[in-house]
Amino acid sequence: MSQIATFKVPTINNEPMRAYAPGSKDREGLEAALAKIAASGPYDIPAIVNGKEIRSGDKQPQVMPHDHKTVLANYHAATPETVSAAIDGALAIREAWEDLPWSDKASIFLKAADLVAGKYRFDIMAATMLGQGKNAWQAEIDAAAELADFLRFSVKFVEELYQQQPSRNSDGVWNRTEFRPLEGFVLAVTPFNFTAIGGNLVGAPAIVGNVVVWKPAPAATYSSYLVYKIFEEAGMPAGVIQFVPGSPPDIVKQCIDHKDFAGLHFTGSTHVFRKLWKDIAANLDIYRGYPRIVGETGGKNFHLYHPSADIKSGVVQAIRAAFEYSGQKCSALSRVYVPRSLWEGGFQEELVKQAGSITIGPCTEFEHFTGPVIGRPSYDRITSIIEKAKAAGGEVIVGGKGDDSKGFFVEPTVIVTKDPKSISMTEEIFGPVMTVYVYEDAEYDQTLKLIDTTTEYGLTGAIFGSDTLALAKTSRALRNAAGNFYINDKCTGAVVGQQPFGGARASGTNDKSGSISIFYRFISARSIKTNFIDPTAFEYPSNLV
Template sequence: MSSQLAAFRVPVIDNEPMRNYAPGSAERAGLQAAVDKMLSQAPFEVPCIIDGKTIKTGDVQTQIMPHDHARVLAKYHAATPELVQQAIDGALKAKTAWEELPWADRAAIFLKAADLIAGKYRYELMAATMLGQGKNAWQAEIDAAAELCDFFRFSVKYVEELYAQQPPRNSAGVWNRTEFRPLEGFVLAVTPFNFTAIGGNLVGAPVIVGNVCVWKPSPMATYSNFLVHKILLEAGMPPSVIQFVPGDAPKVVQQCIDSPKFASLHFTGSTHVFRDLWKKIASNLDIYKGYPRIVGETGGKNFHLYHPSADIQSGVVQAIRAAFEYSGQKCSALARVYVPRSLWEGGFQQTLVEQVNKITIGPCTSWDHFTGPVIAKHSFDKITGIIEKAKKDGGEVIAGGKWDDSKGFFVQPTVIVTKDPKSVSMTQEIFGPVMTVYVYEDADFESTCELIDTTTEYGLTGSIFATDRLALQRAAHLLRNAAGNFYINDKCTGAVVGQQPFGGARASGTNDKSGSINIFYRFISARSVKENFVAPTDYLYPSNLL
């Protein structure tokens, strides 16, 4: 094939430029038009997509709009066991042709998909993310536009670099080579509600290195994920490579991991579910051809630590953004805040309360709100229940602490002050707009580092704020295992593909660093090839001679 007669170089890759959606701008008008159109056309019907064909099962589930839970964004057809098996079989039939497709052609599909997202589908995909997942315009721009483009483009860059890694030495008469094969079997991608981009990446990362994939989307992100799948097909993805199977998560996932052809799980979600799946996969080891790759990113109980030398205004702004953007529904969102007494009483508390009380909360259809709804009734109940328990256990609510689910699932940004650093709101993941502050004595900075390191089971993100360089260095060392993403004088959210590879260890996941080359190693099986050009003439070695 002519496409294999050259070693191609991919275009220069950079992060997708962010649009600001300022008043009167063309981008604001474009996005508003997309939101209005989607509102007028909803609810949308989402089928299962098996081998590129739309299949409607009649078992119809709904994806509501969290800012207005009486409205339905999409009605999706849940996959039956027969369809799940068709998806597995169809993916496996497509596997050989997909992995043998020249690398340049696989790369071109993802580069085209990124351009479609950046242009043709930008506002539609953002509107689906806003209405279905409760994001405001800026959060949707970060996620469904910029980050998803970045994941697809940087995947091409990193896989090119991966394939270029070859043995550095060859003995005389020998040529050594390394092949990066896809896994045997299929990959199951179980994707979350909170980032459209994560859905695309959990599928894209294994597929770009030649794997085939069964995609189980979150019920609360089904429509935006359906659009991503549509975009990949339009970009040239062979129809059977990614099978789109919305439906009952426990049933679909269990059927997939019970298949002898199951090769890998790519997961983002709760720690409890991930641990349960790991155990189930382990119990099935005797039926698999090999050892399945388990790749997961789960929860966090992320922290900001302020040293007495920290700047108050900057520290407060960073805390508000980290805790309350997207109503705290980021795995990296700030939950635990440690402030020295001198800073707390010297203006931090007053500034924090004043600023939090200015935050407006409302639907994504209004441009002026910093914070929107939480995703669903069960999330609303969990968040408000923990706030009430924290109050009963002696926590003091100094800002927020109110909620209303009469129309949408709205929880005000809430600040709790606790005297118990191991209270419920300091240890249990909330996944909502709640930060808890613990005030420590200035002299206890190093012991507070130890406290942060041992208070929770998680190890995802964390930040240190100080102008004292020795304090920064000391905290970075003492907290080296407390966060897979560690920030210095910056908030603990907002990792950028290609700049801050993302992931945490401990109970937060396998720390395989999405947004970097590392993630792709988990979805390949390397083969070392040695070719000898000089045939030996005698089996004896010189050491055998007398």
């Protein structure tokens, strides 16, 4: 590998958000992309192995969640032979990709970010809206801004990582560290709910020299395919990323049963992640080493309101956290703790008024605050939990109904419970359901313990109030209850480079995407020592008499 200069990457900043106001050029561009993509479907999506398209003929549909009779894309499910070819091809290019100078890898990611933010911004947003049910704002913060941020900040963080070198050198010695990729291939299993997460789960291992087999979520196949094509246009060599849509259990099993499996980058359910961890552990004897397992899973996220909290802003934050994208974020608000003084002093009235005014509808109608849930299994699960919560004594004060006649729509729902450990307070729902528990003002300390112990999760949470001592006390008491903790702000909306994201307990390995930390998980460091002084005798001074 030839490296004849030390390069400095451009200054990296977060991608500016666009508003898509009526009559704006951005609104016009996005509407045109929506019309174009809708009219041109259904798309035929192949597996892509070593840069070549492979069509198995086993076509599986990706439907539009707001109009489930309309197919956005049909993807060709990868066969076992295709997956084997993908693994073999990735391993074949591994050495060349590892040896490619860092500056060339960085250029690919920076170009990909510019393609996302510019040339393909509206297309990838429209694909995310039509395929994954997001409205314009949710698609903007995900498929445009966050994806561009992940790509650019990856370059920044890896540059900083490579600059970390031993701080001391003894006389006549030069110490240095190189950050090798893992020995084998990484499997990336990506979710439906964030196009940006798909790009990052693939990109984070790749930028530090790993080769990646990508198993995209079936409900996000089309947008994932566009991300792959953007990497390709940016100059990613064929084979570094292998795109293999299809049956998640079958593809994942084939990958983790391979002796060269070196790492898992996963976002999805806690149940699935735990099973994969066990399956990987059972295979330890066949691997070259210990695979890296990186996962971000479920959450049962909370807002706690201190009696000193402001009611109106607190309600606004709760509505945004619980109902944006129909609650289909791992960070979405699910359980709310409100003191009786606030609840009876206007919080309940304000919550019912504002939540009751939310409209839901298809992504093509820009006025709606939220839209459909992703598909039939989600719809059935969410509506079932609402009914179980009602049967257990929960009172639905907003919403509670669904309509699956055309799309998978569930009303933004607010449940009030007298049981802080009821089903809708403990079980992850992944839908537009907020459950409120009203606590007595004098029982604040007990409520802190309740929040910390009610669920097995530890992803996000927030405290609202103006009492500085109470805020500090709460932050300490809930230190382990959330990997991302917010003070007077909603529990969603982590920004790359600003709030590194991830949780512990049953919520994942807390490796903090959006920061330098995640890249340590996909490198294997080698310490190198060069000695400049030849010894002349084997004895040490302590051996002399």
